[in-house]
Amino acid sequence: MAGLPVAAAAMAVALSTVAATTIVLPAAAVTAPDKPTIRYTEYGIPHIIASNLTDLGTGYGYAAAKDNICTLADAYLTVNAQRSRYFGADGKASPGENQNTTTNLNSDLYFQRMNDNKVVEKLIDLPAPNGPEPEVKQAISGYVKGYNRYLAETGVANISDPACRGAAWVRPITELDVYRHAHAEIIMGSTDPLLDGEVNATAPGASATAPQARSSDEVAGKIADAMAHARQQSMGSNALAVGSDGVSGGTGMLLANPHFPWQGKNRMWESQLTIPGRLNVAGASLLGFPAINIGHNDDVAWSHTVATVAPFGLFDVQVDPLHPTKYLVDGTWQDMTSQQVSVDVLNQDGSIGKVARTLWSTRYGPITTSLQGVPLPWVVSAHAVRDANMDNLRAMNTWLHLDQAKDVNDVVTTLETTQGVPFFNTIATDRTGHALYADIQSAPDITDDHANSCLTATGQALFYHLRLPNVPPISIFDGKRSECDWPNDPNAVAPGLLDPHKQPRLIRSDFVNNANDSPWLANPDQPVTYPRVMGDTGAPRSLRTQQLILTAQSRINGTDGLPGKGFTPENMRQALFSDHSRAADLALNATVQMCQGLPFGTVLVNNQLVYVGDACPILAGWQNHSFTNDSKGSWLFENYWFYLLGGGAADGVPWKVAFDPNDPLHTPNSLDTGNSRVGNALGQAVLALRNAGVPLDAKLSDVQKITRNGEQIPIHGSLGELGVLNVIVPGNGAGGQLDVLFGSSFIQQVEFTADGPPQASSLLTYSQSVNPNSPHYADQTKMFSAGQWATDRYTEDQIAASPVLEIKVLN
Numbered sequence: 001m002a003g004l005p006v007a008a009a010a011m012a013v014a015l016s017t018v019a020a021t022t023i024v025l026p027a028a029a030v031t032a033p034d035k036p037t038i039r040y041t042e043y044g045i046p047h048i049i050a051s052n053l054t055d056l057g058t059g060y061g062y063a064a065a066k067d068n069i070c071t072l073a074d075a076y077l078t079v080n081a082q083r084s085r086y087f088g089a090d091g092k093a094s095p096g097e098n099q100n101t102t103t104n105l106n107s108d109l110y111f112q113r114m115n116d117n118k119v120v121e122k123l124i125d126l127p128a129p130n131g132p133e134p135e136v137k138q139a140i141s142g143y144v145k146g147y148n149r150y151l152a153e154t155g156v157a158n159i160s161d162p163a164c165r166g167a168a169w170v171r172p173i174t175e176l177d178v179y180r181h182a183h184a185e186i187i188m189g190s191t192d193p194l195l196d197g198e199v200n201a202t203a204p205g206a207s208a209t210a211p212q213a214r215s216s217d218e219v220a221g222k223i224a225d226a227m228a229h230a231r232q233q234s235m236g237s238n239a240l241a242v243g244s245d246g247v248s249g250g251t252g253m254l255l256a257n258p259h260f261p262w263q264g265k266n267r268m269w270e271s272q273l274t275i276p277g278r279l280n281v282a283g284a285s286l287l288g289f290p291a292i293n294i295g296h297n298d299d300v301a302w303s304h305t306v307a308t309v310a311p312f313g314l315f316d317v318q319v320d321p322l323h324p325t326k327y328l329v330d331g332t333w334q335d336m337t338s339q340q341v342s343v344d345v346l347n348q349d350g351s352i353g354k355v356a357r358t359l360w361s362t363r364y365g366p367i368t369t370s371l372q373g374v375p376l377p378w379v380v381s382a383h384a385v386r387d388a389n390m391d392n393l394r395a396m397n398t399w400l401h402l403d404q405a406k407d408v409n410d411v412v413t414t415l416e417t418t419q420g421v422p423f424f425n426t427i428a429t430d431r432t433g434h435a436l437y438a439d440i441q442s443a444p445d446i447t448d449d450h451a452n453s454c455l456t457a458t459g460q461a462l463f464y465h466l467r468l469p470n471v472p473p474i475s476i477f478d479g480k481r482s483e484c485d486w487p488n489d490p491n492a493v494a495p496g497l498l499d500p501h502k503q504p505r506l507i508r509s510d511f512v513n514n515a516n517d518s519p520w521l522a523n524p525d526q527p528v529t530y531p532r533v534m535g536d537t538g539a540p541r542s543l544r545t546q547q548l549i550l551t552a553q554s555r556i557n558g559t560d561g562l563p564g565k566g567f568t569p570e571n572m573r574q575a576l577f578s579d580h581s582r583a584a585d586l587a588l589n590a591t592v593q594m595c596q597g598l599p600f601g602t603v604l605v606n607n608q609l610v611y612v613g614d615a616c617p618i619l620a621g622w623q624n625h626s627f628t629n630d631s632k633g634s635w636l637f638e639n640y641w642f643y644l645l646g647g648g649a650a651d652g653v654p655w656k657v658a659f660d661p662n663d664p665l666h667t668p669n670s671l672d673t674g675n676s677r678v679g680n681a682l683g684q685a686v687l688a689l690r691n692a693g694v695p696l697d698a699k700l701s702d703v704q705k706i707t708r709n710g711e712q713i714p715i716h717g718s719l720g721e722l723g724v725l726n727v728i729v730p731g732n733g734a735g736g737q738l739d740v741l742f743g744s745s746f747i748q749q750v751e752f753t754a755d756g757p758p759q760a761s762s763l764l765t766y767s768q769s770v771n772p773n774s775p776h777y778a779d780q781t782k783m784f785s786a787g788q789w790a791t792d793r794y795t796e797d798q799i800a801a802s803p804v805l806e807i808k809v810l811n
Helices: 010-021 052-080 085-087 104-116 117-127 134-152 175-186 188-199 216-232 394-404 408-418 450-452 457-464 543-557 569-577 582-596 615-621 634-644 676-691 780-783 796-800
Strands: 002-005 038-040 044-050 236-242 250-260 269-277 277-284 294-296 300-306 312-320 323-329 332-335 337-346 352-361 381-387 424-430 435-438 475-476 505-506 511-515 602-605 608-611 655-658 669-671 705-708 711-714 726-731 736-742 744-752 759-764 790-792 806-809
Touching: 002 216, 002 543, 038 052, 038 294, 038 705, 052 085, 052 134, 052 175, 052 269, 052 780, 052 806, 085 337, 104 117, 104 175, 104 188, 104 352, 104 505, 117 175, 117 543, 134 394, 175 188, 188 216, 188 312, 188 352, 188 381, 188 806, 216 457, 236 543, 236 569, 250 294, 250 424, 250 569, 269 759, 277 744, 277 759, 294 744, 300 408, 300 435, 300 744, 312 457, 394 408, 408 424, 408 435, 424 511, 424 744, 435 511, 435 655, 450 457, 457 475, 505 511, 511 543, 543 569, 543 582, 569 744, 569 759, 582 634, 582 669, 582 676, 602 726, 608 676, 615 634, 615 676, 634 676, 705 736, 711 780, 759 780
Parallel strands: 044 269, 312 475
Antiparallel strands: 002 790, 038 044, 038 806, 236 250, 236 300, 236 511, 250 736, 250 744, 269 277, 277 294, 294 300, 300 424, 312 323, 312 381, 323 332, 337 352, 424 435, 435 505, 602 608, 655 669, 705 711, 726 736, 744 759, 759 790
């Protein structure tokens, strides 16, 4: 799929000329091979062609294992609850969205409980749409064959990647392993905030005392702050779909920009999947999914963004103080269900022991004693969890159908009839010039009327009153009343889900967008309405959302200083890689003026005078407001903004002009430099850089860089809180070296015309393979560093023309 750097010379021009004049051949004109065939082009991108879904899955499984067998084997170890057996109980695990969020023991107990209950096995046995369609089962069956074939050919002892070479935990897999991993990915929106609370929920003794009383607003505030901080430290995304009225030439365009982890099971992986006459789709998927999650086919291009729907809800159940495993429902005491869960654990002496724990559940779901680390004490009441995705394997059906969609109406139909998308928005464009925003997913059936009737006082505050950017409305219902359970809507695909027809969608001919805020301003000219469970309305937008919408508006209207009106492939790619900061637009000039006016150029930080006068000209010189590799002053501003936010608080910037729902793209604004926190934040940033030995005028490339096989690679981009679209969140990786924790991962720009094949450019920022011995361990990462994209090879002629073409037939 991926080809040459867009910035490369003659061959890129030649390829683009071929692509521009090639007519799409009917898929039937391509001969299906007798055996699964993998055609590798530049950057190790596999173009897999087969005559059926089983063989297609075989090619996908083989190629995926070749690039990432250690990461995949680790994921299968996780969902089979065996991390403690091989790595010890206290090691770190990443079962959800984020890295190292819990211990191996807690992760194992969580998944072992589901495995003992045969949660996934029961879903596999269900007929579609709630169970996997026959075509999905064929693809999974083939995937297992391909993965196991690669492992058998290579041998565990000869795996190239040292991370798992010779490891006892690398083994052939079964179809159940693949379904369990898929299910774990589908439920990860609730795993991180709830896993520890569920496996640590211990029934209190009869003598337990009530915790110190906290007001409903206090508890809600702590939960909201914790969720806001977690959202800042977890994956996100941008997506922009442009219709025929927003492009300059062509009929529709898409910019896909998910911000996923750079390590672990949530890495993405590129491929093209072709069954002549039936399927032809290119893009990327989460590891272990033999389908394309984000990408394009001949007629439709789509992406997903993390939505503002909480895929879970809590139920506050009153317990008997003398018998705390009894809870009250409709005036009757009911017994909680106890379940003894045990897992193998590697002891310090090398022996294998057992750890057992009693876990508890109610009619609503398991008991938890914390939410995102905020304690929810189990004394006079307890909190039970209901997860909207616990019974969801439908997502696998969803992506199989999206891969074959013919237009955006087809996309909507798929979303409504499968209702499998977990906590994601869908943004799409098609060849006919329509742009779609849809938040049609596996959302809890919480209508506004139901919420008003059943929310507790804390639930009211969380659901309605605490509106922080990107933070979903979390429900806490009165568990004493059975009527407060999620209703079963006859129009929903599964029990307890919101009618998909009540969920927001918008089709336009100019543009739609999302940057992890609620659906409200998918297009500001046509604000969207929806039930509160889907997100807020009339509330502040993140600076990243402002940047994305203002970029789209100014380009379509021709007011951004570039020639002409409307998007072209070149200026759409540049919109992302300009690394422009909305925060700098709003606050840099005021910051410089404040800095220049400080008495003696000093500010007080922790009772210490800090000289910041030398920061003033550096910030004043940073006039393009961009986090490109050669920018000076950007790193200083990023650190300053971090401290101004209070080290990660959601609402830390003091503005003079408050948010106005009638002007949501330009308010709040006007930095209040008279607030002492502004000068203090600048002082903290200057002090931090000096203490770290970093010059205040350091280029971004001098400080934000990663190491691959001993080579340091500069990484452009910045934090989403700065209103930068190309999100990069740096942190300490393996061995304590600076790395990217998450950020721009698979990026793709697609253009449709009235005829001819789609024209696409893409990049997998962290490259195809985690194996340091692979030639595709850092090749695309270096391109990302240089601001280059790869031109996709999509048609059979383009694939055949690759100068590095390598063909693997799985006889």
